[in-house]
Amino acid sequence: MENTNSIAEYNGHCAFAVSTNKLDxxxxxHSATIDGKTYIFSNPIAKFLFKILPNRIQKADAxxxxxx
Numbered sequence: 347m348e349n350t351n352s353i354a355e356y357n358g359h360c361a362f363a364v365s366t367n368k369l370d371x372x373x374x375x376h377s378a379t380i381d382g383k384t385y386i387f388s389n390p391i392a393k394f395l396f397k398i399l400p401n402r403i404q405k406a407d408a409x410x411x412x413x414x
Contacts, residue, residue, distance in 0.1 A: 364394035
């Protein structure tokens with residue numbers, strides 16, 4: 347984990363999965379700190395896609411606020 351002093355967003359669920367409205371996938375050992383927030387991912391591909399696809403943070407925030 348890149349930043350062990352920060353609390354993970356989305357209660358430790360995989361941030362990429364949350365951005366696709368899947369709230370049942372727990373994060374794993376992969377993480378990224380973006381704008382001071384730590385996001386956890388179930389695998390390295392999810393981490394990569396979260397970083398390169400547009401508006402992932404906004405989509406995840408909206409899904410979490412609605413369903414989390």
